[in-house]
Amino acid sequence: xxxxxxxxxxxxxxxxxxxxxxxxxxxxxxxxxxxxxxxxxxxxxxxxxxxxxxxxxxxxxxxxxxxxxxxxxxxxxxxxxxxxxxxxxxxxxxxxxxxxxxxxxxxxxxxxxxxxxxxxxxxxxxxxxxxxxxxxxxxxxxxxxxxxxxxxxxxxxxxxxxxxxxxxxxxx
Numbered sequence: 341x342x343x344x345x346x347x348x349x350x351x352x353x354x355x356x357x358x359x360x361x362x363x364x365x366x367x368x369x370x371x372x373x374x375x376x377x378x379x380x381x382x383x384x385x386x387x388x389x390x391x392x393x394x395x396x397x398x399x400x401x402x403x404x405x406x407x408x409x410x411x412x413x414x415x416x417x418x419x420x421x422x423x424x425x426x427x428x429x430x431x432x433x434x435x436x437x438x439x440x441x442x443x444x445x446x447x448x449x450x451x452x453x454x455x456x457x458x459x460x461x462x463x464x465x466x467x468x469x470x471x472x473x474x475x476x477x478x479x480x481x482x483x484x485x486x487x488x489x490x491x492x493x494x495x496x497x498x499x500x501x502x503x504x505x506x507x508x509x510x511x512x
Contacts, residue, residue: 343493350411351465351478352424352431355403359426362399366392403432408467408476410434414498419443419468419477434475442474446495448487450506464506466491468498 373388410433412421419438424431450464464487466480480490495502 343490343497345414345416345497347414347479347494347497348412349414349479351409351481352406352411352433354481355406355409356424356426356431359399359403359431362395362402363426363429366395366399369395406433406478408433408478409481410477410479412477414440414468414479414494419479421477434477438470438474438477440498440500442471443468443477443498443500444471445469445503446491446498446500447476447503447505448491450484450487450504464488464491466494468500469503 369388369392373385373392376388377385409424410421411424412419417440419440421434421436421438423435424433445468447467447469448464449467450462462484464482464484465478466482466487468477468479470476479494480487482490491504492502
């Protein structure tokens with residue numbers, strides 16, 4: 341695989357797509373509510389705005405599950421993180437330039453299986469773990485086997501120790 345610096349990453353791509361779909365669904369429910377209001381009156385239209393609010397609430401709760409996810413680049417001496425946004429909405433996450441000395445380790449977190457039709461696979465995220473006052477930054481979100489190979493290469497490229505959390509993947 342071989343990680344070379346600068347290493348570009350975008351762990352916010354999938355969450356942005358999911359949030360875009362949720363907000364699009366919420367907007368569609370508002371449109372349906374407006375149509376129902378015009379055609380059938382306020383009583384018939386009431387469920388649509390409520391459904392839109394519920395979907396927006398779920399989207400807001402969903403954003404908190406991706407703390408530390410970001411888009412940026414790891415350079416030889418620093419990591420540069422771009423702001424993440426979905427249209428006019430700014431998504432939570434680290435932003436700015438952080439010196440590599442502000443991080444203490446590279447950590448790979450192995451998590452549970454992702455169900456698929458034929459079989460399932462495990463998932464992993466690779467973080468740069470910040471020292472006190474520095475945010476943790478997710479630099480990779482991959483299948484477990486890919487992360488198992490990628491994490492040591494990132495650790496070697498930035499000169500930080502590697503830590504593992506969760507069950508390490510079997511070679512499958």
